[in-house]
Amino acid sequence: MLYLVLEIDGECYGLNALSVTEVTPLVELEQIHEGPEFLAGLLNYRGRPVPVLDLRRMIKKKPCEKRYCTRIVIVEYPRTTKTLTLGLMAQKVVRSVRVTQEFSPMELRNAPYLGGAVVERGRILHCLTLEKILSPQQALEVFG
Amino acid sequence: MRVASSNWERKQKESQGYAIKNFLVDRSMSILVLGTLLTVFLLTTATREMTDQIVRDGALRQAQALVQTFQSMAFSSKPSSLQIQNMVSKVEQDLKGEGQGVRLITMPANPFERRDAQGSGPLDDFQRKALRQLNEGKVPSFCGLSEYKGEVSFRYAVLLSGPEESPGVDLLLEVVQPLGSVRADIKRQIYSGAGILLGLGGLGLWFLGAVFGRLKNLRDHRAASESILQEQVQQLLSFVSRAADGDLTSDVPFQGEDSVGMLASGLSVMINQLGELVWQSQLLSRQVVSSLSEFASSALRQESIVLEQSHRSSTLAKAAVTILDSSLSVESTMESMTVVAEYTATIAASGQAGLETMEWTMTQVTQSVERIQQRLTELNDRAGNIGGVVTTITRVADQTNLLSLNASIEAEKAGDYGLGFGVVAEEISRLADQTAVASLDIEEMVNEMQNAVAAGVESMKQLAEDVGMGVLHVQTAADQLTLIMYEVQQMVPKFEEVATEIRSQSLLADDMNETIQDLEGVARSSVDAIRESNHAINELKCLAMLMQGEVERFKVHQ
Amino acid sequence: MTTPGDKNCWRKIGVWGLESPRCELLELHLHCRNCAVFRNAGREQYNREIEIDYLKRRTEELAQPPKQVDKGRKESLMVFEAGARLALPCELFKEVMKSSPIYKVPHFKHPAFLGLVAHNGRLRLCCSLPVILGLDRQRESDFGFMVILEIQGELIVFPVSKLEGIRRYQASAIKPSLTSEREGLFSFSRGLLENNDVHLIDENKVLTSIKGALRPI
Numbered sequence: 001m002l003y004l005v006l007e008i009d010g011e012c013y014g015l016n017a018l019s020v021t022e023v024t025p026l027v028e029l030e031q032i033h034e035g036p037e038f039l040a041g042l043l044n045y046r047g048r049p050v051p052v053l054d055l056r057r058m059i060k061k062k063p064c065e066k067r068y069c070t071r072i073v074i075v076e077y078p079r080t081t082k083t084l085t086l087g088l089m090a091q092k093v094v095r096s097v098r099v100t101q102e103f104s105p106m107e108l109r110n111a112p113y114l115g116g117a118v119v120e121r122g123r124i125l126h127c128l129t130l131e132k133i134l135s136p137q138q139a140l141e142v143f144g
Numbered sequence: 145m146r147v148a149s150s151n152w153e154r155k156q157k158e159s160q161g162y163a164i165k166n167f168l169v170d171r172s173m174s175i176l177v178l179g180t181l182l183t184v185f186l187l188t189t190a191t192r193e194m195t196d197q198i199v200r201d202g203a204l205r206q207a208q209a210l211v212q213t214f215q216s217m218a219f220s221s222k223p224s225s226l227q228i229q230n231m232v233s234k235v236e237q238d239l240k241g242e243g244q245g246v247r248l249i250t251m252p253a254n255p256f257e258r259r260d261a262q263g264s265g266p267l268d269d270f271q272r273k274a275l276r277q278l279n280e281g282k283v284p285s286f287c288g289l290s291e292y293k294g295e296v297s298f299r300y301a302v303l304l305s306g307p308e309e310s311p312g313v314d315l316l317l318e319v320v321q322p323l324g325s326v327r328a329d330i331k332r333q334i335y336s337g338a339g340i341l342l343g344l345g346g347l348g349l350w351f352l353g354a355v356f357g358r359l360k361n362l363r364d365h366r367a368a369s370e371s372i373l374q375e376q377v378q379q380l381l382s383f384v385s386r387a388a389d390g391d392l393t394s395d396v397p398f399q400g401e402d403s404v405g406m407l408a409s410g411l412s413v414m415i416n417q418l419g420e421l422v423w424q425s426q427l428l429s430r431q432v433v434s435s436l437s438e439f440a441s442s443a444l445r446q447e448s449i450v451l452e453q454s455h456r457s458s459t460l461a462k463a464a465v466t467i468l469d470s471s472l473s474v475e476s477t478m479e480s481m482t483v484v485a486e487y488t489a490t491i492a493a494s495g496q497a498g499l500e501t502m503e504w505t506m507t508q509v510t511q512s513v514e515r516i517q518q519r520l521t522e523l524n525d526r527a528g529n530i531g532g533v534v535t536t537i538t539r540v541a542d543q544t545n546l547l548s549l550n551a552s553i554e555a556e557k558a559g560d561y562g563l564g565f566g567v568v569a570e571e572i573s574r575l576a577d578q579t580a581v582a583s584l585d586i587e588e589m590v591n592e593m594q595n596a597v598a599a600g601v602e603s604m605k606q607l608a609e610d611v612g613m614g615v616l617h618v619q620t621a622a623d624q625l626t627l628i629m630y631e632v633q634q635m636v637p638k639f640e641e642v643a644t645e646i647r648s649q650s651l652l653a654d655d656m657n658e659t660i661q662d663l664e665g666v667a668r669s670s671v672d673a674i675r676e677s678n679h680a681i682n683e684l685k686c687l688a689m690l691m692q693g694e695v696e697r698f699k700v701h702q
Numbered sequence: 703m704t705t706p707g708d709k710n711c712w713r714k715i716g717v718w719g720l721e722s723p724r725c726e727l728l729e730l731h732l733h734c735r736n737c738a739v740f741r742n743a744g745r746e747q748y749n750r751e752i753e754i755d756y757l758k759r760r761t762e763e764l765a766q767p768p769k770q771v772d773k774g775r776k777e778s779l780m781v782f783e784a785g786a787r788l789a790l791p792c793e794l795f796k797e798v799m800k801s802s803p804i805y806k807v808p809h810f811k812h813p814a815f816l817g818l819v820a821h822n823g824r825l826r827l828c829c830s831l832p833v834i835l836g837l838d839r840q841r842e843s844d845f846g847f848m849v850i851l852e853i854q855g856e857l858i859v860f861p862v863s864k865l866e867g868i869r870r871y872q873a874s875a876i877k878p879s880l881t882s883e884r885e886g887l888f889s890f891s892r893g894l895l896e897n898n899d900v901h902l903i904d905e906n907k908v909l910t911s912i913k914g915a916l917r918p919i
Contacts, residue, residue, distance in 0.1 A: 002556040002566075004553065017553045017557075018556060023549045025542070025546055028757055028758060045764065046765070046768055047765065066752050067748070067750060067751055068538065068539070068542040068748045068751075069542070069749055071546065092749070095549070095745070096552045096553070121738070538747055541744070545745075545748060574735060577740070580745065581712070581743055584743060584747050588710065
């Protein structure tokens, strides 16, 4: 399986390439002042407003820096009956990796989005579970 | 007859004794005459040289006085040529009585023209020499001994400025005093002294001759006289023989009215008179001896003076030679110094030329440095521009990377159909990374280049400063060298001046040396002459003493 | 002493350097571009801070809605130049490669047959499309690229002077050529594109022509 590698402060998080719609470069986002902290803003994605999550903010409690390699991964977030387009902003998205072995299963209460880990080329790659990237409360904050 | 014969024999014997005496008297007379003549001759010769000296001094003084008079006459106001001519003729008239002469030679006023000028008629050696010395202007006047009109003359020359109406003319005034005329005066004096001496000697001789003539007559008469008279005659003979022996003090043994008595009395008178004469002769000869001694001693003094003079003149000659040598050596030193100074000037000139070239080069270097700085700045700007290109490359690499990501995702979605496309996507990703590395490399190279350029600019700035300082130093050095060169160039003519002066001095010393050598020669000949005269005087003294001895032999009443 | 991973190691001990001492990782990767050190160094470049104006430009670009695509049947054609502007369906193209040496076959002379070309370890026939189409002779200086076409299972190499790119055309955009023309280029033309400037070639006719030319006499 091909995983898109999202690096946040040297840590690698893998996202299944099949769940990725597109990777876009970093652009200016429309700020939502009343929104939750982890929401970086709204992206004008080809004429459609897409909420963008700041993964660094969510994981490291620090906003992403504005760099060339900072990219927004457009995904289809599954929500009960339908999928919703969501942007995931990560500090460094420059490579994809093909993972052949199984992820060792992992279940963390504080980080439910981590679906396991695997060692790839000497580095640990965490598997991001897209469905659990937002806690129900967070999902409620974003999508209502 | 026997007696007569014995008497005759005695008479013969006596007459023989008289003959011997006569012979002695004759010889002493001739010696006296010869001695006197010799004395006169030697005195004349000796005095001749001495007189020259005296003449020279006297003539010099006289000539100087004359020239002074002339000068004071001539220069009290600028005279016309007619006035000058009048003055000359007046001076000539004044001098004519003393056997002197004045010559006035017209000369060009310019010393350089004068050098070859013949003036009013051909110049003789003395005039040429005088003119040469006077031309240099080193001596106010020139004097010396020289032949003039076949006579050794003392000559004195001065240069006078010419008459008012012809400014381009100078006058060479020459006073000539022939030594002969002066010498004649002194000679005359000496000759008169010698005449007196000769007269005295002659008188003495005449007396002696008369006495001995009378004695001879008596001897002739005695042969025919009476035997009676023989005793008387014997007595008289003894008296006479005593007198002949020189004792003129004894009285006549008898006196009488007869012929023998009269003879005796006459003889007595004669002996007395002779005694008186001899006494006077003795006195005279003593006087002669003493005066000769005096003369000899004064001659000796003179010899010593002349010797001293000769010594002094030889010392002077040595000094003159030393001066000549030293002036020659100074001259050669000056010449070499001139050469050195000229060489220095040449070197300084070439040094200055070198410095000018260096200065020019330095200026070129400064300009080059400025150009290089400009180029470096341009290079720096270009490098900065490359920075912009690097950004573009980075953007391209980033977009390529993004494209490769999306491509790989699409390929994954396409499943098995997308496998090949996935490989392409991976290649694109690789290319993107290579591009990024290229941009990194370029950036670093640009940074290195910019650093190098900055260092270059800095070192160029330093170089420019150094070169500026260099230019300043070179300019200072060039200025100093110019100054040195100017001074050396100023020095060279001075050296030449000094050299010329020394050359003229050496010429002067040369002339001086010559003159001193002349003087020395004269002194030496004076010494010789004085020695000769001394010798003659001594001989004369000896003769005089001999004569005195002879005369003193006679005993006379005081 | 430079070790792998040092700054600019590829320019010092790598293939762009003196290789003295040679980087030990080269034994494994053969070339620096295959090395993780090199790639990471490249990827580090993406860490550069983004310029605001560039960010704004990209924002605008991303905000553009996608162009409406036609729903009708489309044909992907490769447009290229070989004596004239020609087009062939994309699926015929097996590969595009740089011009390679052509090995002449002795005692076999036909103007359409140029020789043999090595491709992936196999020798392929190399034919001149302009000659087949009755156009001018091709000059070797015009051999910019070589395209390998698969026509009825046969792989044939054609030198072309220029590749314009892949174009998608609605079927309606292709105008049929005049069938009355039996001579030259038009006899091979399936249709005309872009104001009758580009000929869509019938690949089967080309193959027939080649086979005719190669038939032993």
